[in-house]
Amino acid sequence: MELNDRQNKIIEIVKKEEPITGEQIAEHLHVTRATLRPDLTILTMAGFLDARPRVGYFYTGQTTAKLLADQIEKMKVNDYLSLPAVVRESSSAYDAVCMMFLEDVGSLFVVDKKGLLSGVLSRKDLLRMAIGSQDMNHVPVSVIMSRMPNITYCQSGDRVADVAELLISREIDAVPVVRRKGAGLEVIGRMTKTNVTRAFMDLAKGQIK
Ligand code: ADP
Numbered sequence: 001m002e003l004n005d006r007q008n009k010i011i012e013i014v015k016k017e018e019p020i021t022g023e024q025i026a027e028h029l030h031v032t033r034a035t036l037r038p039d040l041t042i043l044t045m046a047g048f049l050d051a052r053p054r055v056g057y058f059y060t061g062q063t064t065a066k067l068l069a070d071q072i073e074k075m076k077v078n079d080y081l082s083l084p085a086v087v088r089e090s091s092s093a094y095d096a097v098c099m100m101f102l103e104d105v106g107s108l109f110v111v112d113k114k115g116l117l118s119g120v121l122s123r124k125d126l127l128r129m130a131i132g133s134q135d136m137n138h139v140p141v142s143v144i145m146s147r148m149p150n151i152t153y154c155q156s157g158d159r160v161a162d163v164a165e166l167l168i169s170r171e172i173d174a175v176p177v178v179r180r181k182g183a184g185l186e187v188i189g190r191m192t193k194t195n196v197t198r199a200f201m202d203l204a205k206g207q208i209k
Contacts, residue, residue, distance in 0.1 A: 116184030
C-alpha cells in the first residue's frame with residue numbers, strides 16, 4: 001500500500017514521540033485533529049500505528065513489506081479455487097481434447113472407476129500423442145497422462161503462496177485441490193496460474209477475502 005506524504009510524516013512523528021495523542025500530532029503538522037482523522041484511521045487499520053484509548057498512538061514497527069507478507073499469508077486456496085474439469089481414465093484422448101475446449105481449461109484431472117484422482121492430463125500430453133501415429137479415438141487417457149503418485153496437489157486449507165511455489169518449482173500450470181477419501185484423493189477443485197493471478201489482483205486492490 002502506498003502512503004501519502006502526510007501519512008509518512010505522521011509515522012515519523014509517532015516514531016519519535018510515542019505515545020502521542022491525535023491532538024499533539026495535529027499541532028506538529030499545523031492542521032486540525034479532524035483533518036487528520038482519515039489518515040490516522042488508515043494508518044491504524046493498515047497496522048502501522050496502534051491506538052490506545054486515553055494514552056495515544058504508538059508505532060507498531062511494521063514495515064509495508066511485513067504487512068504485505070501477513071496479507072499473503074492469509075490467502076487460502078479455499079477462497080480462490082475453481083471447479084475442476086475431470087475426465088475418466090478410460091475416456092479417449094479425442095474426448096479429452098473435446099472436454100478441454102468445452103470446459104475452456106488447459107489441464108484435466110483424471111479419475112479412476114471409484115472417482116478418485118489417478119492422473120493429470122495437460123495440453124502438451126495430448127499434443128505429444130497427436131504427433132505420434134496413434135489414433136486419438138483409440139488411445140485411453142490413462143496411457144498418456146502423468147500419474148499418481150507423481151501428482152502434485154493441494155488442499156483447501158493450504159496457502160495460495162504455497163500453491164504458487166509449487167506451480168513454479170514443478171513447472172506446471174495447475175494442481176488439483178483434493179480431500180482424502182479412504183485410501184485415495186477426491187478432486188474438489190483446481191488451482192491454476194489464473195487463480196493465483198486473481199489472488200494477486202485482490203491483493204493489489206486491497207480486497208483480500
Ligand atoms: P503443458 O505442458 O501442456 O503446458 P503443464 O506445464 O501443466 O502443461 O504440464 C507439463 C507436464 O506436467 C505434463 O506432462 C503434465 O501431465 C504434467 N503435470 C501437469 N500438472 C501436473 C500436476 N499437478 N502434477 C504432476 N504432473 C503434472
